[in-house]
Amino acid sequence: MRVVVQKFGGTSVRDFESRDRVTEWVTTAVSEGLSPVVVVSAMGRKGDPYATDSLLGLMKGLPEATPREKDLLMMCGEIFSATVMAGHLRLHGLSPQVFLGGEAGIITDDRFGDAQILEVNPTALRTALLEGKVPVVAGFQGKTPAGQFTTLGRGGSDTTAVAIGAALAVEVVEIFTDVDGIKTADPRIVPDARTIAHLDYDEVFQLANLGARVLHPRAVEIARQFSVPIRIRSTFSANPGTLVVGGHRAMDPWAHRDPDHAVTGITQLEDLVQFLVRSPTGSPPDWPYRLFSALGDRGVSVDLVNLFPDHAYFCVPGQVAPATEETMRHLDLPYDYWTERAKVSIVGSAIQGLPGVVGRIMSALNQHQVEVLQSSDSHSTITLLLKRSQMETAVTALHHQFGLGTKEGLV
Ligand code: ADP
Ligand code: MG
Numbered sequence: 001m002r003v004v005v006q007k008f009g010g011t012s013v014r015d016f017e018s019r020d021r022v023t024e025w026v027t028t029a030v031s032e033g034l035s036p037v038v039v040v041s042a043m044g045r046k047g048d049p050y051a052t053d054s055l056l057g058l059m060k061g062l063p064e065a066t067p068r069e070k071d072l073l074m075m076c077g078e079i080f081s082a083t084v085m086a087g088h089l090r091l092h093g094l095s096p097q098v099f100l101g102g103e104a105g106i107i108t109d110d111r112f113g114d115a116q117i118l119e120v121n122p123t124a125l126r127t128a129l130l131e132g133k134v135p136v137v138a139g140f141q142g143k144t145p146a147g148q149f150t151t152l153g154r155g156g157s158d159t160t161a162v163a164i165g166a167a168l169a170v171e172v173v174e175i176f177t178d179v180d181g182i183k184t185a186d187p188r189i190v191p192d193a194r195t196i197a198h199l200d201y202d203e204v205f206q207l208a209n210l211g212a213r214v215l216h217p218r219a220v221e222i223a224r225q226f227s228v229p230i231r232i233r234s235t236f237s238a239n240p241g242t243l244v245v246g247g248h249r250a251m252d253p254w255a256h257r258d259p260d261h262a263v264t265g266i267t268q269l270e271d272l273v274q275f276l277v278r279s280p281t282g283s284p285p286d287w288p289y290r291l292f293s294a295l296g297d298r299g300v301s302v303d304l305v306n307l308f309p310d311h312a313y314f315c316v317p318g319q320v321a322p323a324t325e326e327t328m329r330h331l332d333l334p335y336d337y338w339t340e341r342a343k344v345s346i347v348g349s350a351i352q353g354l355p356g357v358v359g360r361i362m363s364a365l366n367q368h369q370v371e372v373l374q375s376s377d378s379h380s381t382i383t384l385l386l387k388r389s390q391m392e393t394a395v396t397a398l399h400h401q402f403g404l405g406t407k408e409g410l411v
Helices: 016-031 052-057 067-091 123-130 157-167 201-209 217-226 287-297 318-330 357-367 388-401
Strands: 002-008 034-040 096-099 106-108 117-120 134-138 141-143 149-151 173-177 198-200 230-234 242-245 265-278 303-307 311-317 335-347 374-378 381-387
Touching: 002 016, 002 157, 016 034, 016 067, 016 173, 034 067, 034 123, 034 157, 052 067, 067 096, 067 134, 067 141, 067 149, 096 123, 106 157, 117 157, 123 134, 157 173, 157 217, 198 201, 201 217, 201 242, 201 265, 201 335, 217 230, 265 318, 265 388, 287 318, 303 374, 311 318, 318 335, 335 388, 357 381, 357 388, 381 388
Parallel strands: 002 034, 002 173, 034 134, 096 134, 106 141, 173 230, 198 242
Antiparallel strands: 106 117, 141 149, 230 242, 265 311, 265 335, 303 311, 335 381, 374 381
């Protein structure tokens, strides 16, 4: 049996016509002698009746639901979607079988809303495949060993797909979405961003982790661990999209180390809050230790930490800013903060320290009067903190500066 996983995102299962396109992809796989496992997200996007946000909206004006109840509510979206999708497959002569995440063998811990997959037991899926059925799995959800239902965090259907792909040792996991693959920037900001044909896990992880919504970072982690090839492509076009596999594209990746070819893509993340903390006068020098361990104990992960002897800068996502403030007040640390911050990252394997790259970044930003508030870098990333209002300008300017667009076609 040659098994593949085909995952379809919200816009791909949004309406009758798009679900018919999905059916064509599944039918094509079957006619090629493949055994597909279909994984679906909730139908549509924010505003559509059965999308995740709409389901959460049902609780508006009511007391805050418990995390477990929120998961029960949210997971319904994928159940609706899987059941309706099964109807479409049946209409076209296939034999679907619907699976909840737990029934498909996705076992998670009990962190409701952001559960981590502990293991996948693919026995039931394998049995269905051997019977010639097409499993249709509700994405984004799992079950704890004690039988409680959980969800995997927003974007988690990608993780469902890759985890099942790993457990069944499939040939490829195909992630179908509303764009032609992973692009050199978010096409909503840069319309002429180019689709990247091949990427390795590290680059995709950096892109996903630094904001490129197109693939869930945890899905990339699992794919890397189990060497599962992923293809990201559009449900609505024949473009082969992006193939993500291990290893480098060139035998000697260092051979192309020049600033014209070093950058893979530009990403952005918004809704960050920047903090400046000062050491209280006369306090012992252990204040950074007390601060960051207290934040860690509250589950607040900090980013862009710049430490100095008597002050520190760092950033947190907007939703944990209140908890961060509370921690600092509790520790009696004087602080300032600024909302409406965004970070823009330049991703490329081995760009750190490559002569010319930082100069080019600064030249592009300077031309457009973009002010850099903080920065950090790693082997394959350079991240800049900016005012949210300058985010789009910066992404567009950097994309152009490194010749990444279809018009420029340098890489
Ligand atoms: P799905 O519901 O299919 O999972 P998502 O909305 O999660 O779709 O991901 C697809 C979206 O990701 C695209 O519509 C696009 O706006 C956004 N995106 C952000 N960065 C990138 C990028 N570098 N390449 C492609 N798409 C990107
Ligand atoms: Mg997604």
